[in-house]
Each structure stands twice: as C-alpha cells, then as structure tokens.
Amino acid sequence: MGQHHNTALSTEEQLKKQIVALHKINNITGFLPLNIAEMLPVIKKEMEDIFADFECNINVFAGKSNCCTLEEGSCKALRDQLPMLAEQDQSCPCYTGKVCQKTYLAHICVPLTAGTEVLGVITLKSMRRQGLSRDLLELLLAIANQVAATIQRSQLLNHLAQEKRNLENANNEITQLNTELMSTIKELKRTQMQLIYSERLAAAGRLAANLTHEINNPIGIILSRLEWLLLEAPESELPEEVVRDLQVIKKHTDRIAHITRGLLSFSRRTKNETSLVNLEKLIKETVAWLERQFSRKDIMLALNLNPLPQVMGNRDQLEQVLVNILTNAKDALPKGGQITIAAKHDSEQKLIQIDVADTGTGIPEEIMNTIFDPFFSTKDKELGTGLGLPISLTIMKEHEGFLRMASTPGEGSCFSMILPCAPMHEEGERNG
Incomplete structure (x- = not known):
C-alpha cells in the first residue's frame, strides 16, 4: 500500500509540474508584442520540464531554427501534417540523419499548422527508446496548437506592422511628391x-x-x-x-x-558698341566718383571683390546699370547705412555675379512684382522717372545676362548683375 501511495504522490507531483509549465506557456504566448526569437527558447525550456526524458527542439520556417535542418518535403510529419512517432515510422530525416541516428533512439515529430499553412515542427528526441502516454501526447498536441496559433498571430502582427511601415513610407513619398509638386507649380507660376x-x-x-x-x-x-x-x-x-x-x-x-x-x-533702338570690359576696374571707378556724394548722406560703400575675368559688352551701359542700382540703394537709406558691393566668378557656369546689397528699408512684398515695370516708381516725381530698373533689365538682357532681386522689408535689398564671361578666344586675345 505504501509503495502505491508513493507512486500516486509522484504522479500527482508530475501532473502539477506539467500544469504549471503549461500555464507558463499560455502566459508566454499571450503577451504582446510577440517576439518569436525570444519566445521559442523559453517554450523549449518549459516543454523539457513537462517531457523530462526528452530533448525538445522547435523548427520555425519563418524564423530561427532550433532543430535539425529540414529540407522542404523530406519530413513525413510535415508532408502528412500529422504527428509522427519514430517507433511507427523510421522515415523522418531528423531520426535517420547522421547526427540523430548515432545519439537518439526515440523521436516524435508534431507539425505546427494553422489551417492549411505549415509553420514548422516540434520534435521530442530521447536517448532512450520510449514513447509518450496518451495524456502526454494530447498535451503535446495542445502545446503544438498553441505555439502554431502564436506563430501565426506573430506573423500577422509582423505583416500588419510591415503594412503600416509601407503606408507610412508611401505617405512620406506622397508628402514629398506634393512638396515637389507645389514647388514645381510655384516655379511654373514664376x-x-x-x-x-x-x-x-x-x-x-x-x-x-x-x-x-x-x-x-x-x-x-x-x-x-x-x-x-x-x-x-x-x-x-x-x-x-x-x-x-x-x-x-x-x-x-x-x-x-x-x-x-x-x-x-x-526701346533698344540705340547703337551698342561692344568690347572687352574689366568689371573690377569699372566697379572701383564707379564707386570712386560716387563715394563722396554718398558719404554726404552718411552712407558707406564697402567693396568685396575677387579677381574677375573680362566680359564682352558696352562699358557705358554696364556702368549705367551699376549706377542705377547704387542710386536706388542710396534712396533706400534715408537715414544712412551701408552698401556692400561683392563680385565673384563661377568658373563652372562661366558667369560673373555682382551683388549690390543695402541695409535699407527693403521693398514691400506687394510691389515686388512691379518694380521692373516702366514708369513705376516709389520716389517723388521730381526724383525718379520709373525707367531706371526697366532700362537696366533691358541692358542686362542685351548682354545675355540677367538682373536678380531679393529683398526683406525692413532689413534691406540685394540686386545682382549676372553676366557671362567673355568667350575663350577673346580671353586669349586679352591675355596675349
């Protein structure tokens, strides 16, 4: 009787252990977010507590393998989608493989399936020739179903997360395209x-x-x-x-x-005689004869010139453009200030840019599109005809250049004369 009592106690303790392990597996698979790579080793450990005489391995096709490498279609349990015990059928490569064949004498394969989808396989291997009781086999099948459902849920969540990332990327691309489209529309309007x-x-x-x-x-x-x-x-x-x-x-x-x-x-009806023009010299000479007049208005002229190649053009007309721009800058400084004249050479584009920047009142935004209109002027009638900038723009176009304007109301304006450098053969004549 005593021996039977001890056996009953042992069975009861084993059952409690199995229930605790199964409860842990249920808890593990119930947590979100699901991380299969971290979850499978924990499930493996709990299963080895339940099936004490067996080594447990879990092979998931979409994740990290914890079992022997299986080739698609080579495992009978996976082909039939039914549990396979090695005592009944020795065809499973996990059992007949060289590594397993020398070490393990018992082998059980349970496929992890969800509907018609095969997700992987759970294997129990033992170095002793033994099988599982009906209760343990049913427990193994229940665990396999739970693990399969968890893997499927994880894959679904990963798929949804990927779709979310795809949607976010698509949204970012659409936002970028919208930005580019608005920029293109703005450029087209300009x-x-x-x-x-x-x-x-x-x-x-x-x-x-x-x-x-x-x-x-x-x-x-x-x-x-x-x-x-x-x-x-x-x-x-x-x-x-x-x-x-x-x-x-x-x-x-x-x-x-x-x-x-x-x-x-x-109206471009004047005769234009062109020759090589030294812009650096032209700027310095223009500033020299305007400097005294500007100083009476408490306006300082600052130069920031780099060595410049020559341009082909009409010196008097280019001087007229520079004087027009400097005069407008002076009129924008009723209380004095500074006008900076900077020049640079873009060797790649073969362009020369002369910037005339003032610290004056700036140009109101509502009239920026009309300042080049003929006869438009913000000055008193006695001081301006409204032809200075239109004439300057016409001259720049005749020289195959252009006039660019940037202004911030209350902070100042910058007018840029941009001209092409003289052709190489003309540069050669000049250097010769």
Whole structure:
C-alpha cells in the first residue's frame, strides 16, 4: 500500500509540474508584442520540464531554427501534417540523419499548422527508446496548437506592422511628391509671370520707340525757341516774371527730353558698341566718383571683390546699370547705412555675379512684382522717372545676362548683375 501511495504522490507531483509549465506557456504566448526569437527558447525550456526524458527542439520556417535542418518535403510529419512517432515510422530525416541516428533512439515529430499553412515542427528526441502516454501526447498536441496559433498571430502582427511601415513610407513619398509638386507649380507660376512680364516689356518697348520719335521733334523745336527767347530776353526787355516762367518751362521741357532719351534706350533702338570690359576696374571707378556724394548722406560703400575675368559688352551701359542700382540703394537709406558691393566668378557656369546689397528699408512684398515695370516708381516725381530698373533689365538682357532681386522689408535689398564671361578666344586675345 505504501509503495502505491508513493507512486500516486509522484504522479500527482508530475501532473502539477506539467500544469504549471503549461500555464507558463499560455502566459508566454499571450503577451504582446510577440517576439518569436525570444519566445521559442523559453517554450523549449518549459516543454523539457513537462517531457523530462526528452530533448525538445522547435523548427520555425519563418524564423530561427532550433532543430535539425529540414529540407522542404523530406519530413513525413510535415508532408502528412500529422504527428509522427519514430517507433511507427523510421522515415523522418531528423531520426535517420547522421547526427540523430548515432545519439537518439526515440523521436516524435508534431507539425505546427494553422489551417492549411505549415509553420514548422516540434520534435521530442530521447536517448532512450520510449514513447509518450496518451495524456502526454494530447498535451503535446495542445502545446503544438498553441505555439502554431502564436506563430501565426506573430506573423500577422509582423505583416500588419510591415503594412503600416509601407503606408507610412508611401505617405512620406506622397508628402514629398506634393512638396515637389507645389514647388514645381510655384516655379511654373514664376516662369509664367516672367513670360507675361517679358511680353509687357516688349510691348512697352515698341510703344516707347514710337512715342519717343513722335515727341523728340516738337521737344527739340520748343527747346530751341526757349533758348532763343532767354538769350534775347535782356535786349527785348522782357519782364523778370516772364523770364522766370520761361526758365521753368525750359526746366520741365529738359525733363521731358531726358525721359524720352530713357525711353529710347529702353526701346533698344540705340547703337551698342561692344568690347572687352574689366568689371573690377569699372566697379572701383564707379564707386570712386560716387563715394563722396554718398558719404554726404552718411552712407558707406564697402567693396568685396575677387579677381574677375573680362566680359564682352558696352562699358557705358554696364556702368549705367551699376549706377542705377547704387542710386536706388542710396534712396533706400534715408537715414544712412551701408552698401556692400561683392563680385565673384563661377568658373563652372562661366558667369560673373555682382551683388549690390543695402541695409535699407527693403521693398514691400506687394510691389515686388512691379518694380521692373516702366514708369513705376516709389520716389517723388521730381526724383525718379520709373525707367531706371526697366532700362537696366533691358541692358542686362542685351548682354545675355540677367538682373536678380531679393529683398526683406525692413532689413534691406540685394540686386545682382549676372553676366557671362567673355568667350575663350577673346580671353586669349586679352591675355596675349
């Protein structure tokens, strides 16, 4: 009786141990997130506590293998998707393989399946020839089902996580494409505005050319008669008031003549004689004769020049552009400040860039698109005709260059003259 009691106690303790181990496996497979690589070794250890005389290995096809390497279709348990005991069928390569054959005498394979999908296999191997009781075999099948469900759930979660990453990447790509699209649209609008503006300039140029020739002749006659009247005034004993009126008329007639000369230049009807121009010398000479005039306004001119190659162009016209830009910069500094003239050479693009930056009032955003329009000016009528920048832009285009503007209201503006370098053969003539 005592011996039977001891056997019963031993069986009861073993059952408790199995229940505890099974409970642990259930807890392990119930945690999220699932990490199969970390989970399988823990399940392996718990199974070896349940099946004490067996070594447990778990082979998962989509993860790290903890069993002998199995070739697809070579394992009978996997082919049939049914448990296989080595005592019944010796065809399983895990048992007949060279390593296992020399070491293990008993071998049990249980496939890990979810529906029709085969996820892997659990193997129990023992160095003693033995089998499993019906209860332990059912427990093994229950554990295999739990592990298979957990692996399937892990794969589903990994798939969802990958889909989420794919969606995030696609969203990032869409965001990037939207950004690029908005930038492209903005660039297209800017190009469209430039085309519209160029057409407006061309139309204004044609109008200016016709208008100038129509005005020049009567203006010339009026000026010559006014000068004759002023010369004859002392002999004719004209009243002083009449002489003053004649002088006022002449002053404003001269102004009209000045405007028509600007229109003639703007309409591109003037003859342009070109030659090699030393821009560094041109900048220094221009600054030298403007410096005193600017200093009276408490404006300092600063130079930052690098050695520059020559350009092919009309020196007087390029000087006119520089003077126009410097004059505008001066007018933007009513309380004084600094104007910096910097020049650099881009050897790759074969371009020269002259930047004229001031610390003045800047250009209001609402008029940035109109400052190059003919006759547009923010100055008093006595100070500007509104032709300085349009004429400068026309000159730069005739020199195959362009004029660029950047401004921040309240902080200042920067106008850039960008010109192509002289062709190599002309550089060679200059150097020779």
